[in-house]
Amino acid sequence: MEYERGERRGGYGRREGGRGFGDRFPPKPVEVGKEYDVEIQETSRRGEGIARIKGLVCFVPNTKPGDHVKIRITKISRRMCEAEAVGSGGAEATEEETAEATTDEEESETE
Numbered sequence: 736m737e738y739e740r741g742e743r744r745g746g747y748g749r750r751e752g753g754r755g756f757g758d759r760f761p762p763k764p765v766e767v768g769k770e771y772d773v774e775i776q777e778t779s780r781r782g783e784g785i786a787r788i789k790g791l792v793c794f795v796p797n798t799k800p801g802d803h804v805k806i807r808i809t810k811i812s813r814r815m816c817e818a819e820a821v822g823s824g825g826a827e828a829t830e831e832e833t834a835e836a837t838t839d840e841e842e843s844e845t846e
Contacts, residue, residue, distance in 0.1 A: 764789035765808050765816055772824040775802040786818075793818050 775784035784798030792815040803824035810817040
């Protein structure tokens with residue numbers, strides 16, 4: 736069976752001009768150095784607190800489930816980010832950040 740150059744032959748999950756990954760990792764909802772007010776929802780295997788910002792998992796050391804903390808993003812990876820607690824959450828959080836955290840909680844409850 737012969738194919739002409741540029742003709743699609745199909746394939747297993749492949750896309751034009753790529754390695755098949757496409758939009759699996761959309762733009763992140765956070766930025767390094769930015770602060771967010773979040774609630775710690777779980778504990779990781781390493782003992783770090785886990786919070787979610789628009790579905791992105793954030794690991795926060797020295798926190799426990801139920802803590803409301805203000806975090807600063809220190810590192811962003813493909814599927815998660817790392818942050819440090821910079822204070823307890825409170826009235827200084829902006830409406831946008833609070834709405835993001837609330838949306839994340841609702842999404843995690845429906846999954």
